[in-house]
Amino acid sequence: MAISSKASTRTSAFVPLVLCLALLACQIEGGLAKGHRRGGRPRLPGRGPVARPAPNPGTIFNVLQFGAKPGSRLSQAQAFMKTWRAACDFDGIATVVVPPGVFTLAETVFQGPCRNPPLSPITFQIQGTMKAVADPSEYSDKSWISFEHVDGLVLTGPGTIDGSGPDVWKYNDCHTNSNCELLPASLYLNDVKNAKIRGVTSVNSMGFHMHVTNSANIRINGVHIFAPADSPNTDGMHISRSYAVRVSKAVIRTGDDCISLGQGATNINVSRVTCGPGHGISVGSLGKLPDEQDVTGVNVRNCTMAGTTNGIRIKTWPGSAPSKATGMLFSNIVMDNVHFPIIIDQNYGTHSDKPSLVKISDITYEDIKGTAASEVAVELDCSPGAPCDNVKFTNINLQPTINTMRLSATCANANVGYEGMQFPPPCLPPHP
Numbered sequence: 001m002a003i004s005s006k007a008s009t010r011t012s013a014f015v016p017l018v019l020c021l022a023l024l025a026c027q028i029e030g031g032l033a034k035g036h037r038r039g040g041r042p043r044l045p046g047r048g049p050v051a052r053p054a055p056n057p058g059t060i061f062n063v064l065q066f067g068a069k070p071g072s073r074l075s076q077a078q079a080f081m082k083t084w085r086a087a088c089d090f091d092g093i094a095t096v097v098v099p100p101g102v103f104t105l106a107e108t109v110f111q112g113p114c115r116n117p118p119l120s121p122i123t124f125q126i127q128g129t130m131k132a133v134a135d136p137s138e139y140s141d142k143s144w145i146s147f148e149h150v151d152g153l154v155l156t157g158p159g160t161i162d163g164s165g166p167d168v169w170k171y172n173d174c175h176t177n178s179n180c181e182l183l184p185a186s187l188y189l190n191d192v193k194n195a196k197i198r199g200v201t202s203v204n205s206m207g208f209h210m211h212v213t214n215s216a217n218i219r220i221n222g223v224h225i226f227a228p229a230d231s232p233n234t235d236g237m238h239i240s241r242s243y244a245v246r247v248s249k250a251v252i253r254t255g256d257d258c259i260s261l262g263q264g265a266t267n268i269n270v271s272r273v274t275c276g277p278g279h280g281i282s283v284g285s286l287g288k289l290p291d292e293q294d295v296t297g298v299n300v301r302n303c304t305m306a307g308t309t310n311g312i313r314i315k316t317w318p319g320s321a322p323s324k325a326t327g328m329l330f331s332n333i334v335m336d337n338v339h340f341p342i343i344i345d346q347n348y349g350t351h352s353d354k355p356s357l358v359k360i361s362d363i364t365y366e367d368i369k370g371t372a373a374s375e376v377a378v379e380l381d382c383s384p385g386a387p388c389d390n391v392k393f394t395n396i397n398l399q400p401t402i403n404t405m406r407l408s409a410t411c412a413n414a415n416v417g418y419e420g421m422q423f424p425p426p427c428l429p430p431h432p
């Protein structure tokens with residue numbers, strides 16, 4: 001790392017920097033104060049440090065101070081990582097600031113553990129734009145910007161992370177190759193605890209926009225995620241092997257799943273998210289690998305699917321090892337011209353003679369309303385090797401987008417109970 005060579009640049013730029021930092025300190029204080037007002041809704045009791053914004057930004061670590069140059073076409077990753085290192089090693093309240101301007105970045109890893117005091121998360125405020133180097137060979141791993149082994153993080157906007165996807169999507173061959181390498185995710189959280197991501201915009205990721213794994217107690221609020229409807233595998237968020245993740249008030253328009261919950265997703269709440277275009281909210285795909293962890297405790301509430309292919313989908317691979325997907329509530333979901341509003345597909349992915357052994361149970365769909373664009377609005381294609389148990393439909397009111405069409409429901413290997421209004425009518429026979 002070129003740390004020493006940058007030291008002289010830093011000294012000569014010292015005077016303007018002090019001024020600059022003073023200004024930024026005000027800006028960020030303003031920003032946090034605003035966030036505080038907006039965050040006036042009730043918090044869950046007994047939660048960690050992320051529930052409260054830091055009362056003050058503490059010491060500011062501005063990327064300019066560490067040699068980052070806005071507007072340059074060269075990667076500024078070294079300067080960004082040096083800034084992070086200083087903030088992470090700082091024994092006090094620290095805020096990293098990415099000021100206005102466009103910063104080009106190749107693979108950038110922000111690694112902990114950090115010395116931030118307990119209850120004082122490191123704040124990382126993006127005011128400007130972080131833009132990915134549009135060359136997949138620059139990325140050794142599956143990610144562009146990563147946070148790893150961090151306990152206590154607040155990542156805020158109002159800035160943008162721009163994955164430069166339009167320049168690299170041509171390298172994605174997943175439509176022809178089921179073992180394809182995914183392009184890097186824009187924001188990758190691995191082994192992160194007590195984090196809050198708020199007001200960030202992510203556009204045109206190469207692969208997933210956000211990928212959260214091996215993490216716990218993560219709040220994602222008010223993010224905007226945008227990529228074209230035909231962009232490949234640009235999932236809005238993929239969450240796996242993580243506990244206690246809450247996503248609220250997001251707008252997600254992508255070419256793939258809006259939010260997907262992979263193996264080991266437990267205690268996940270999604271609310272007030274608007275999806276579309278894209279493939280809707282998915283649990284899965286599950287059962288592709290041996291030894292997958294179960295998915296348990298998923299609540300999806302107060303969401304809107306607008307023009308998505310699927311609404312709520314659970315998908316598992318045939319020929320899988322045994323695992324469970326259980327305890328899910330999908331409540332108050334508005335479907336607006338959605339092709340397949342409710343679908344369980346246990347024959348997802350490549351074909352196999354063996355059934356899926358992912359056991360799906362205790363799934364409730366309640367207050368699902370709106371319009372469907374295909375005849376089979378509800379399709380439960382459960383596995384003969386592990387039939388779906390205790391699937392409940394309460395107050396389902398789906399009408400066809402085109403009113404000459406009649407909607408129907410189909411079920412295979414599913415034990416389903418009904419309550420309240422049912423459009424389409426219950427599938428017959430109700431169990432295998």
Ligand SMILES: *[C@@H]1O[C@H](CO)[C@@H](O)[C@H](O)[C@H]1NC(C)=O
Pocket residue numbers: 044244245246267268269299
């Ligand atoms: C999710 O919602 C349930 C039920 O409302 C609640 O008990 C749980 O604590 C919530 N979890 C998170 C991570 O928000």
Ligand SMILES: *[C@@H]1O[C@H](CO)[C@@H](O)[C@H](O)[C@H]1NC(C)=O
Pocket residue numbers: 271272301302332
């Ligand atoms: C969902 O909406 C209902 C009705 O507006 C509200 O009472 C409830 O608190 C909301 N839940 C979430 C998790 O947003």
